Amino acid sequence: MDNLKQLKNEEIIDLIKSGKVGAAELTDSGICPTCFDRENGNVLYGDNTGKIIFEDDKFECFLVGNPRADGHTAISTKAHFKDMMAIDDETCKEIFVLAKKVMNIIKDVYNAESVYLCTMCDGPMNHFHVQLIPRYSFEKRGSKNFVKPRAEYKEDREKLLELRKQLNYKQHE
Numbered sequence: 001m002d003n004l005k006q007l008k009n010e011e012i013i014d015l016i017k018s019g020k021v022g023a024a025e026l027t028d029s030g031i032c033p034t035c036f037d038r039e040n041g042n043v044l045y046g047d048n049t050g051k052i053i054f055e056d057d058k059f060e061c062f063l064v065g066n067p068r069a070d071g072h073t074a075i076s077t078k079a080h081f082k083d084m085m086a087i088d089d090e091t092c093k094e095i096f097v098l099a100k101k102v103m104n105i106i107k108d109v110y111n112a113e114s115v116y117l118c119t120m121c122d123g124p125m126n127h128f129h130v131q132l133i134p135r136y137s138f139e140k141r142g143s144k145n146f147v148k149p150r151a152e153y154k155e156d157r158e159k160l161l162e163l164r165k166q167l168n169y170k171q172h173e
């Protein structure tokens with residue numbers, strides 16, 4: 001499916017809703033899945049307001065819906081950048097300073113032994129984000145932590161509220 005760009009938004013939305021098109025197909029067609037989702041009522045990823053742990057003018061930080069570990073978190077820019085190579089230096093500095101802060105807080109709140117960081121936005125179109133993946137004491141160190149099996153997100157209300165508190169995030173209704 002390489003002609004999604006020729007379709008109307010409504011047609012793409014219908015394909016997403018029917019399960020025929022997902023993030024990978026949008027990416028392959030040169031459509032940013034993250035921006036498409038944000039501009040079309042979260043049709044692709046669903047409403048993530050319950051998973052947001054920090055937000056400001058430039059960044060959104062949230063627990064991922066299909067985590068590779070408890071506390072698996074993503075930070076993405078609000079503005080569109082294809083990948084890390086496309087961001088400006090100021091944004092680069094800011095997201096790494098923010099990532100450092102969030103990593104320390106995740107380590108503390110989840111009692112992780114370490115937290116890994118990766119970014120691998122790829123394909124014809126993507127939306128820059130970094131992933132923070134905790135590594136626990138019962139897990140071996142090393143790169144296999146980047147590909148731990150994904151699980152379904154289960155809310156841990158206490159930890160969620162603690163993350164928000166430490167990141168000084170007040171959720172507006």
Ligand SMILES: [Zn+2]
Nearest residue numbers: 032035080127
């Ligand atoms: Zn985008």
